[in-house]
Amino acid sequence: MSVTAAGGFTAAGITAGIKDSGTPDLALVVNTGPRRAAAGVFTANRVKAAPVLWSEQVVKGGRISAVVLNSGGANACTGPKGFQDTHATAEKVAEVLNQADPDSHSPGEIAVASTGLIGINLPMDKLLPGIEKAAAELSAHGGEKAAIAIKTTDSVHKTAVVSGDGWTVGGMAKGAGMLAPGLATMLVVLTTDADVDSPALDSALRAATRTTFDRVDSDGCMSTNDTVLLLASGASQVTPGQAEFAEAVRAVCDDLGRQLIGDAEGASKDIRIEVINAATEDDAVEVGRSVARNNLLKCALHGEDPNWGRVLSAIGTTSAAFDPDRLNVAINDVWVCRNGSVGDDRDLVDMRFREVRITADLAAGTESAVIWTNDLTADYVHENSAYSS
Amino acid sequence: MSVTAAGGFTAAGITAGIKDSGTPDLALVVNTGPRRAAAGVFTANRVKAAPVLWSEQVVKGGRISAVVLNSGGANACTGPKGFQDTHATAEKVAEVLNQADPDSHSPGEIAVASTGLIGINLPMDKLLPGIEKAAAELSAHGGEKAAIAIKTTDSVHKTAVVSGDGWTVGGMAKGAGMLAPGLATMLVVLTTDADVDSPALDSALRAATRTTFDRVDSDGCMSTNDTVLLLASGASQVTPGQAEFAEAVRAVCDDLGRQLIGDAEGASKDIRIEVINAATEDDAVEVGRSVARNNLLKCALHGEDPNWGRVLSAIGTTSAAFDPDRLNVAINDVWVCRNGSVGDDRDLVDMRFREVRITADLAAGTESAVIWTNDLTADYVHENSAYSS
Numbered sequence: 001m002s003v004t005a006a007g008g009f010t011a012a013g014i015t016a017g018i019k020d021s022g023t024p025d026l027a028l029v030v031n032t033g034p035r036r037a038a039a040g041v042f043t044a045n046r047v048k049a050a051p052v053l054w055s056e057q058v059v060k061g062g063r064i065s066a067v068v069l070n071s072g073g074a075n076a077c078t079g080p081k082g083f084q085d086t087h088a089t090a091e092k093v094a095e096v097l098n099q100a101d102p103d104s105h106s107p108g109e110i111a112v113a114s115t116g117l118i119g120i121n122l123p124m125d126k127l128l129p130g131i132e133k134a135a136a137e138l139s140a141h142g143g144e145k146a147a148i149a150i151k152t153t154d155s156v157h158k159t160a161v162v163s164g165d166g167w168t169v170g171g172m173a174k175g176a177g178m179l180a181p182g183l184a185t186m187l188v189v190l191t192t193d194a195d196v197d198s199p200a201l202d203s204a205l206r207a208a209t210r211t212t213f214d215r216v217d218s219d220g221c222m223s224t225n226d227t228v229l230l231l232a233s234g235a236s237q238v239t240p241g242q243a244e245f246a247e248a249v250r251a252v253c254d255d256l257g258r259q260l261i262g263d264a265e266g267a268s269k270d271i272r273i274e275v276i277n278a279a280t281e282d283d284a285v286e287v288g289r290s291v292a293r294n295n296l297l298k299c300a301l302h303g304e305d306p307n308w309g310r311v312l313s314a315i316g317t318t319s320a321a322f323d324p325d326r327l328n329v330a331i332n333d334v335w336v337c338r339n340g341s342v343g344d345d346r347d348l349v350d351m352r353f354r355e356v357r358i359t360a361d362l363a364a365g366t367e368s369a370v371i372w373t374n375d376l377t378a379d380y381v382h383e384n385s386a387y388s389s
Numbered sequence: 390m391s392v393t394a395a396g397g398f399t400a401a402g403i404t405a406g407i408k409d410s411g412t413p414d415l416a417l418v419v420n421t422g423p424r425r426a427a428a429g430v431f432t433a434n435r436v437k438a439a440p441v442l443w444s445e446q447v448v449k450g451g452r453i454s455a456v457v458l459n460s461g462g463a464n465a466c467t468g469p470k471g472f473q474d475t476h477a478t479a480e481k482v483a484e485v486l487n488q489a490d491p492d493s494h495s496p497g498e499i500a501v502a503s504t505g506l507i508g509i510n511l512p513m514d515k516l517l518p519g520i521e522k523a524a525a526e527l528s529a530h531g532g533e534k535a536a537i538a539i540k541t542t543d544s545v546h547k548t549a550v551v552s553g554d555g556w557t558v559g560g561m562a563k564g565a566g567m568l569a570p571g572l573a574t575m576l577v578v579l580t581t582d583a584d585v586d587s588p589a590l591d592s593a594l595r596a597a598t599r600t601t602f603d604r605v606d607s608d609g610c611m612s613t614n615d616t617v618l619l620l621a622s623g624a625s626q627v628t629p630g631q632a633e634f635a636e637a638v639r640a641v642c643d644d645l646g647r648q649l650i651g652d653a654e655g656a657s658k659d660i661r662i663e664v665i666n667a668a669t670e671d672d673a674v675e676v677g678r679s680v681a682r683n684n685l686l687k688c689a690l691h692g693e694d695p696n697w698g699r700v701l702s703a704i705g706t707t708s709a710a711f712d713p714d715r716l717n718v719a720i721n722d723v724w725v726c727r728n729g730s731v732g733d734d735r736d737l738v739d740m741r742f743r744e745v746r747i748t749a750d751l752a753a754g755t756e757s758a759v760i761w762t763n764d765l766t767a768d769y770v771h772e773n774s775a776y777s778s
Contacts, residue, residue: 047705047713047729077701079714079730118698119731122609221685221699222706228437285646295765296610296773303774309507310610312466316436317611324436340436342508376684379768382687385692 002143002159002277003029005170007193008233011142013149016130018072018123019116024149026127027069028134030097030191035234038064039202042148042211043226049076050086052113052225055107058090058111061196064231065109068093068134069150071174073116076224085122086112092128096135113187113227115152115174142355147172150187153383155263160255162248167194167236169248173256184364186213188228190252193243195234204246205230212253215285215371218264220293228253250346252277261372268381269301271356272372279365287360288371290314298376304351306331311358312340328361391548392418393530394559396582397622400531405519407461407512408505413538414461415516417523418578419486424623425498427453428591429683430598430617438465439475440501441614445753446501447479451587453620454498456578457482457523458539459516462505465613474511474734475501481517485524502616504541504563504574513616536561543773544652545692546681551637556583556625562645574647575602577617579641583634584623594619594634601642604674604760607653608769609682643709650761656767658690660745661761668754670710676749677760687765693740695720700747701729710753715759717750 004011009031016026031038040059042052058064068089075082090110097105114122135146147157154174161170175186190205209228230249240248273291278284291297294314300307308329315327329337334349335373336342356375374380393400398420405415419426429448431441447453457478464471479499486494503511526534536546543563550559564575579594596615619638629637650659662680668675680686683703689696697718704716718726721736725731745764763769 045702046706046707046711047701047716074698077698077726077730079728082730102642118696118702119726120463121731219684221683224698224702224705293609294610295769299770299773302770304773307507309463309466309613312436313434313610313613314506316434316613318435328434337466337508339468341466341471342510376770378770380684381688381691381765381767381770384688385694 001161001170001189002147002172003090003189004140004143005161006168006191006233008032008235010138010140011146011190012134012137012139013142013145014130014134014137016133017126018070025070026130026134027146027149028066028138029146030066030138031064031231031233033233034066035232036063037196037198037201037232038229039198039205040227040229041205043223045222046101047077047224049074049114049225050078050082051075051114053083054090055111055113055227058109061109063109064111064229065365066093066097066104067104067113067229068110068131069187071114071115071150071152073114073120073122074118074225075122076118077115078119078121079383081121085124088124089127096132111229115150115187115225118224135320149172151264158256158259160252161177162251164240164248166238166242167240167251168192171252171256173260175260177265186223186226188256190230190249192232193236194232195237195239196232196245200242201230201232204249206252207246208250212250212257215369216257216261217289217292217371218261218374236284239260246372261374265373265383266377267374268377269291269356269375270372271301271358271374272356272370274368274370275360275362276368277365278362278367279321281367281369282285284367284369286318287315287320287362288369290318291360292371292373295376302375306336306346306349306351308337311360312337315360320362322362326363328363330359332357390550390559391536391561392559392578392580392612393532394550395557395580395622397421397624398580399527399529400535401523401526401528402531403519403523404524404536405522406515407459414459415519415523416458416535416538417527418456418535419527419772420620420622422504422622424584424621425452425454426585426587426590426621427451427618428587428594429618430594432612434611434613436613437468437473438463438503438614439467440464441505441616442472442701443475443479444500444502444616447498452498453500453618454494455482455486456500456502456618457520458502458576460504460539460541462503462509462511463507463614464503464511465507467510467721469695470510474513477513478516481520485521500618504576504614507613516573528624532561537741542654547645547648549641551640553629553633553637555627556629557581558641560641560645562649562699564649575612575615579619579638579646581621583621584626584628585621585634589631593638596635597639597642601639601646604758605646605650606678606732606760607650607680607763609658639692653763654772655766656763657766658745658761658764659743659761660690660747661759662747662749663757663759664749664751665757667751667756668710670756670758673756674706676704676709676751677758679707680747680749681760681762684765690745691764691766695725695735695738695740700749701726704749709751711751715752719748721746
């Protein structure tokens with residue numbers, strides 16, 4: 001299903017030989033129209049990979065006719081040569097697609113996304129022929145193969161679909177983290193056959209990522225390559241209400257975000273941090289992130305230790321409104337901390353399952369937010385200390 | 390030497406039975422005068438342990454006659470009972486010391502510091518008799534025993550001494566981290582026989598901690614209990630110049646700070662991050678901290694992988710002034726990144742030794758800062774996932 005669940009799209013995933021492993025490493029997604037509206041959000045990291053710099057410009061025009069994605073190299077911190085390579089990649093996609101459908105594609109409407117190691121130039125002698133191969137395999141059933149071709153350390157490929165009345169939003173994701181992902185990238189391509197223009201797509205996508213991917217924080221490390229694109233073909237000829245459409249986009253993003261956390265490198269726990277009774281939503285998010293990034297807590301949860309003191313330590317480092325003597329914390333629904341002090345018996349907390357739920361009650365208002373993270377494990381250390389050497 | 394290197398101080402370290410392990414767990418440091426000037430800095434965490442709340446008030450008076458420190462329990466997040474326990478501890482110290490030296494000690498001039506697990510009440514039935522035992526063992530040679538008694542997961546006790554012309558600054562520290570320590574606390578007590586008043590002590594101590602302990606960031610986790618005290622007895626009858634005195638305090642703090650990093654839990658590398666050519670010192674510190682807290686980089690360095698891309702990713706998340714295309718990064722003096730792109734051959738970087746030096750050149754000004762951190766290891770995970778369970 002993936003990016004071809006919605007009508008008006010073809011896709012392919014092939015092995016270009018960019019990865020030494022010989023596994024699939026190049027994906028192509030083509031919008032066959034009639035519409036080619038698009039929106040995108042990108043990493044907030046100021047050190048941006050060449051394909052991010054390129055695709056940010058493409059999205060400004062509000063139109064994307066195709067997306068080419070490679071794994072096996074991030075093309076980040078590669079200087080002018082890296083940007084030239086991205087440009088050449090877009091040129092090649094337009095050239096190849098125009099052979100089948102003359103004058104239908106312009107390089108300036110081809111988005112490029114890359115994932116893999118930073119600081120290494122892409123093997124263009126393999127990537128460019130790979131584009132020809134991918135174009136030859138484009139199919140309205142190619143979504144799964146495209147999702148597989150963008151994997152790096154992902155153990156599974158990730159796809160999601162939500163359908164409305166006569167229209168569909170589908171998508172694929174790769175990554176083992178978030179807009180702060182495990183290794184050098186989260187990439188997401190969403191497609192819809194709804195007949196929606198670029199401003200409406202942009203509005204729906206920004207609202208969706210703000211409460212989904214932006215609140216998935218596996219290890220606090222923000223990538224140079226994160227890219228989330230939403231493409232509309234209009235093939236269904238249905239224009240849903242904006243609220244309904246935005247909710248479908250949010251649901252697909254939420255589903256993919258949970259899949260990213262569930263596949264985070266080396267993790268043994270998926271941790272849901274809900275901050276409640278905050279004075280503002282920003283406070284709730286700040287507290288949730290601080291808890292999510294506390295290495296000591298993440299180690300404790302790995303050890304199935306309901307160490308609420310480390311939750312309070314993390315809350316205490318924020319600027320959120322709260323009174324330390326009114327804080328309450330529950331772990332898996334047992335209120336182990338009440339009024340900033342010892343609460344219910346910590347031995348009542350059952351930590352055997354993969355999902356851990358932390359509730360932090362700031363007793364300062366009515367706002368709330370949910371942040372997802374993972375535990376910190378020896379496997380995470382092993383995976384990330386052996387990656388490039 | 391430790392806190393009794395300077396004249397005018399006695400100290401003791403004994404086993405009160407607070408720790409199940411039966412190792413020393415209670416230290417007492419007494420200023421025998423003639424002066425009792427003092428200054429202190431404390432954790433910036435808004436969730437503060439009872440002894441921090443107490444000692445902050447004591448220091449406001451500018452006088453400390455004695456410091457009592459316990460390991461085996463942080464007395465943090467323990468509510469009103471925790472504060473009562475701290476108060477009772479100070480009362481007991483004053484009472485016991487006044488038996489030998491009537492009317493010489495007031496509870497309001499007794500500082501209290503605690504370290505260990507959060508969220509557990511101290512065993513006062515062991516702690517209070519321990520104070521009597523410690524007072525009986527006070528000695529002008531008790532500094533080492535005091536330093537040993539405040540250890541928690543420390544593998545060694547930490548002391549440092551710097552002498553001027555007729556005066557001395559000495560001290561002890563415990564912790565496996567920083568003003569963001571490994572487990573629930575960094576505690577430091579510094580003593581001097583210099584004849585210096587409280588405002589001068591405060592000025593010297595704040596200047597010293599700002600560039601030493603505040604720039605030691607083992608794992609980014611800020612404790613609820615961090616306490617650094619500086620006590621002056623005036624016993625040397627020498628008043629050094631303020632610059633000379635401040636430099637001695639800085640040197641002792643720097644020495645102890647390096648010992649904290651060198652003993653950080655589970656670490657196999659001590660990592661020195663120097664940010665140069667920053668527009669402001671704040672920029673340099675922000676960038677240094679961001680690099681120091683990047684889990685992916687810390688894993689890579691553990692694996693002896695000179696992964697400069699992760700350094701750039703970390704720099705990119707800051708608000709510091711820089712142009713991504715002008716960033717340079719050296720690892721162990723090899724400039725592996727030049728102008729934001731691939732620099733010298735990474736295979737030239739020798740990573741075999743415990744110390745790793747990262748230099749980040751922002752090419753944006755003339756300011757600099759040094760931050761120390763550690764690598765992230767499976768041992769760190771094991772130690773911190775098994776601690777309280």
